[in-house]
Amino acid sequence: MYKVDRAYKYACQMCHEAFPNVEMCQIANSPEVELDPMNLCLCPNCASEYKKMRADEYDLEYFLEDIENLSDAEIGSMDPVEVAFGNETIWFTQTHIAEIRELRALQEAVDKYKDSAGSGQKKPVDKPVQEDDDPEAEVVVSGTDIYKDYMASDDDSYEADRELWRKLYKTYIFNNDSLDQVLEDQSLYWNDDKEIVDTFVLKTIKRFDEKKGANQELLPEFKDDEDQEFARRLFRRTILNSDYYRHLISENTKNWDLDRIAFMDIIIMQTALAEILSFPNIPVSVSLNEYVEIAKLYSTSKSGSFINGTLDGIVNQLKKEGKLTKN
Numbered sequence: 001m002y003k004v005d006r007a008y009k010y011a012c013q014m015c016h017e018a019f020p021n022v023e024m025c026q027i028a029n030s031p032e033v034e035l036d037p038m039n040l041c042l043c044p045n046c047a048s049e050y051k052k053m054r055a056d057e058y059d060l061e062y063f064l065e066d067i068e069n070l071s072d073a074e075i076g077s078m079d080p081v082e083v084a085f086g087n088e089t090i091w092f093t094q095t096h097i098a099e100i101r102e103l104r105a106l107q108e109a110v111d112k113y114k115d116s117a118g119s120g121q122k123k124p125v126d127k128p129v130q131e132d133d134d135p136e137a138e139v140v141v142s143g144t145d146i147y148k149d150y151m152a153s154d155d156d157s158y159e160a161d162r163e164l165w166r167k168l169y170k171t172y173i174f175n176n177d178s179l180d181q182v183l184e185d186q187s188l189y190w191n192d193d194k195e196i197v198d199t200f201v202l203k204t205i206k207r208f209d210e211k212k213g214a215n216q217e218l219l220p221e222f223k224d225d226e227d228q229e230f231a232r233r234l235f236r237r238t239i240l241n242s243d244y245y246r247h248l249i250s251e252n253t254k255n256w257d258l259d260r261i262a263f264m265d266i267i268i269m270q271t272a273l274a275e276i277l278s279f280p281n282i283p284v285s286v287s288l289n290e291y292v293e294i295a296k297l298y299s300t301s302k303s304g305s306f307i308n309g310t311l312d313g314i315v316n317q318l319k320k321e322g323k324l325t326k327n
């Protein structure tokens with residue numbers, strides 16, 4: 001949302017033409033580019049212009065550099081920041097800029113990793129242990145009990161080899177508090193992801209098939225297309241309607257100043273409302289239970305019942321107003 005003619009409106013980020021409602025925004029999106037999750041709000045004309053410029057790597061490189069070089073003052077401003085892109089100017093909000101920077105940082109980390117992996121600088125697995133090394137931080141495969149047991153066993157089957165690596169991964173990567181700590185220092189968001197990735201890796205190793213050699217199948221990122229579409233749609237609806245959901249939340253928490261409600265609780269309720277209002281096939285009670293559980297896990301100890309009560313009030317209000325018809 002941007003301030004247009006002294007009022008906050010949804011507007012095209014390029015020509016700044018205001019839309020009567022958010023549904024009019026065209027979401028410019030192309031999955032193969034690195035700014036993909038940054039759903040730009042563009043009118044149809046600007047969207048096609050934008051896609052053309054994205055295809056031009058020269059323009060894109062300058063555009064990304066300009067974003068990188070924005071000052072803290074510009075980013076901290078409540079007004080939209082203007083960034084030149086080719087002959088156009090694109091308005092960005094703080095949230096956009098933060099997202100772009102996070103994506104750039106991740107991309108750089110991936111590139112750096114690829115470089116070092118490609119130049120043959122990989123450490124040998126059986127590097128000798130040094131006395132002062134943190135034993136948990138550095139795993140020497142040949143020194144582990146798991147490896148010693150494996151070597152002492154008569155079983156030289158493929159299954160035994162597979163089990164060796166599964167056990168090593170489970171012990172030294174999955175259940176490694178030091179590694180979790182290192183990752184958490186890098187980014188607050190990584191540890192939740194790590195648990196999921198670890199589970200996937202372990203399942204994948206378990207399914208290793210001798211006949212497939214080095215071409216083992218990896219578990220798919222999503223269960224199916226529908227699952228992926230669900231995630232995208234939920235995310236978009238939450239972002240695009242966040243102001244409306246905030247409004248509903250504030251109306252139903254009259255005894256509370258919105259600023260005093262945990263930020264995490266607001267985000268969880270906004271996402272819950274997006275699910276309740278955008279997915280006719282999901283029963284309200286299923287969504288309610290789901291987000292109350294999420295709140296217990298990610299927010300404060302009181303968040304579960306607070307969110308349950310607030311969402312319940314909003315659902316009743318929307319039903320009375322005829323804006324919500326499912327059960």
Ligand SMILES: [Zn+2]
Pocket residue numbers: 012013014015016017042043044045046047
């Ligand atoms: Zn436009």
